[in-house]
Amino acid sequence: MKFKLKHKYFPLFFILPLIIYIVLISFYPAFTGIFQAFHSPSTGKLTTSNFTALTHYGLFSAIINTVILTAGALAIEFTFGFIIASLLSKTFRGRSIFSTIYILPFGIATVVSAYTFSLIFPAVGGYANSLLSIFGIHAINWYSNAYMTLFTTMLADSWKTTPIVALILLAGMSQIPPELYNAAKVDGAGPIKRFFSITLPNMTDFVTIALIIRGIAEFNIFALPLILFGYSPALLTTLTYNFYSTTSTLYYSLASATILFAFAMGFALIVVFRRRMIGAYEA
Amino acid sequence: MKRKTRNKYLLYVVASVVAIIFIYPLYILFLVSFSPTRYTLDELFPSQLLSHITLANFISALTQYNFVAPMFKSLEVAFLVGALTLAVAIPAAYGLSKMNKRLANLIVVFLFMANLVPALVIAIPISAEFIKAGLFDSVIALALAQSLFTMPLATFIILGAFRAIPKDIENQARVDGMGVLRTLYTLLTPLAKAGIAVAFLLSWLTSWDEFTFAVILSPLKPTLPVIVYINITEGSLVQAAAFAAVISIPVIVLTVILQKYIKGVYLSGGLTG
Numbered sequence: 188m189k190f191k192l193k194h195k196y197f198p199l200f201f202i203l204p205l206i207i208y209i210v211l212i213s214f215y216p217a218f219t220g221i222f223q224a225f226h227s228p229s230t231g232k233l234t235t236s237n238f239t240a241l242t243h244y245g246l247f248s249a250i251i252n253t254v255i256l257t258a259g260a261l262a263i264e265f266t267f268g269f270i271i272a273s274l275l276s277k278t279f280r281g282r283s284i285f286s287t288i289y290i291l292p293f294g295i296a297t298v299v300s301a302y303t304f305s306l307i308f309p310a311v312g313g314y315a316n317s318l319l320s321i322f323g324i325h326a327i328n329w330y331s332n333a334y335m336t337l338f339t340t341m342l343a344d345s346w347k348t349t350p351i352v353a354l355i356l357l358a359g360m361s362q363i364p365p366e367l368y369n370a371a372k373v374d375g376a377g378p379i380k381r382f383f384s385i386t387l388p389n390m391t392d393f394v395t396i397a398l399i400i401r402g403i404a405e406f407n408i409f410a411l412p413l414i415l416f417g418y419s420p421a422l423l424t425t426l427t428y429n430f431y432s433t434t435s436t437l438y439y440s441l442a443s444a445t446i447l448f449a450f451a452m453g454f455a456l457i458v459v460f461r462r463r464m465i466g467a468y469e470a
Numbered sequence: 471m472k473r474k475t476r477n478k479y480l481l482y483v484v485a486s487v488v489a490i491i492f493i494y495p496l497y498i499l500f501l502v503s504f505s506p507t508r509y510t511l512d513e514l515f516p517s518q519l520l521s522h523i524t525l526a527n528f529i530s531a532l533t534q535y536n537f538v539a540p541m542f543k544s545l546e547v548a549f550l551v552g553a554l555t556l557a558v559a560i561p562a563a564y565g566l567s568k569m570n571k572r573l574a575n576l577i578v579v580f581l582f583m584a585n586l587v588p589a590l591v592i593a594i595p596i597s598a599e600f601i602k603a604g605l606f607d608s609v610i611a612l613a614l615a616q617s618l619f620t621m622p623l624a625t626f627i628i629l630g631a632f633r634a635i636p637k638d639i640e641n642q643a644r645v646d647g648m649g650v651l652r653t654l655y656t657l658l659t660p661l662a663k664a665g666i667a668v669a670f671l672l673s674w675l676t677s678w679d680e681f682t683f684a685v686i687l688s689p690l691k692p693t694l695p696v697i698v699y700i701n702i703t704e705g706s707l708v709q710a711a712a713f714a715a716v717i718s719i720p721v722i723v724l725t726v727i728l729q730k731y732i733k734g735v736y737l738s739g740g741l742t743g
Binding site for chain 1: 478511584598678682710
């Protein structure tokens with residue numbers, strides 16, 4: 188079988204299987220799921236009743252908890268991500284060993300990290316409290332209320348996800364020309380000033396990408412909360428899964444998944460749009 | 471000069487503190503899986519140090535649970551994901567490498583957008599489809615779903631590998647009368663083997679770790695991550711620790727091997743610049 192190389196559309200034939208696959212396994216099911224979520228389980232008519240029903244099962248608190256968790260986890264990941272990226276952007280003896288250590292959690296299965304953190308932060312006692320007791324600090328109840336539970340989850344989640352953020356930020360940092368820093372040093376700018384006036388503004392693309400990738404993944408956080416504390420406080424994902432595994436029809440879980448989708452996409456749009464606005468402002 | 475040594479000293483202190491934080495959870499996992507339970511899970515405030523080593527937890531996990539079936543399921547799915555991903559991503563990357571760069575980058579971005587649709591949003595509708603098709607709990611169904619995570623990244627990595635091959639090599643083969651498919655599979659693919667190997671291993675790793683699709687599409691014939699979850703919900707925490715350690719060993723080896731390829735530019739999917 189020979190194609191004419193000159194034919195304008197021949198590359199498309201090679202890409203076609205991938206496009207068909209993505210449409211068939213991703214876009215089509217997502218679309219039918221969302222479509223079905225707007226239909227009545229009994230009459231099959233167009234309705235929003237599935238969504239109003241969800242409001243009686245703690246939809247709003249699930250939304251609020253998901254947003255809090257996303258914001259908090261992103262804050263921790265970016266703080267540590269910038270620290271690690273700054274460290275790795277320097278050359279020093281032993282850098283590759285440190286780099287290996289920082290990257291290790293990236294490959295660990297979410298279920299494994301969730302289980303490990305359930306040993307570190309169990310309901311009573313545990314490794315974190317035993318460590319604190321060495322320093323004479325009283326045992327902490329990591330799940331004393333919904334906010335504390337979310338905070339514990341943020342800590343556990345950031346362990347596995349910070350490496351990705353750090354690597355993306357490192358890629359951004361390494362494309363900043365060193366002359367910029369030398370000039371700033373001559374002008375007497377300290378490290379913090381240099382970070383905010385040179386590093387950050389010169390890597391907004393990478394920050395945006397990291398924010399979108401991690402932000403959407405954070406909305407989808409599932410195995411970790413499920414293993415650490417179960418269904419309460421509810422998140423959009425655990426609420427969806429709860430409906431999926433306990434109700435006989437899929438309508439409620441689809442409606443809940445649709446809301447998850449809307450929030451994840453809304454978040455991505457806000458990030459991209461804000462980036463555009465900043466870009467327009469700078470130009 | 472003095473300031474410089476002080477800065478270097480500070481660098482090592484910060485680097486070490488962060489390293490300890492990052493290594494600590496893994497240390498605890500292996501501590502629990504290799505210690506007798508009376509020093510770990512049975513203690514309210516367990517000791518941080520390893521005092522006794524035992525393989526009893528592994529033996530109990532491997533004898534009490536059907537370990538072989540989930541292990542094979544995980545391996546089958548992971549290899550199938552790797553194979554499916556390459557089968558689709560190699561031609562796609564080749565097609566993209568033949569296109570105008572701007573259009574190719576636009577398509578790559580589109581592929582990564584597909585990656586951003588929440589797994590639950592896809593998993594629930596396709597579970598219904600797979601039940602209808604008689605594929606529920608099957609290896610192929612799970613591999614088809616998990617490949618969603620791996621296809622875009624693999625295509626992007628292989629595209630980079632193809633772009634790095636000098637154009638003259640391919641042109642010469644064409645002049646010699648080689649067909650497009652032969653050029654791709656007998657000439658270009660071997661030249662891009664490093665990138666293809668990385669794409670395969672990252673896909674393998676993604677599938678080996680994956681949970682959301684696995685728990686929804688294959689709950690009755692579980693993979694290893696689902697077995698860990700089942701153990702935890704049943705309260706068999708020692709066995710869960712042993713399984714978790716077993717899952718993590720190939721992962722740690724692969725991460726160390728792949729670390730120079732796990733780059734921010736790859737992970738961001740070429741969405742920048």
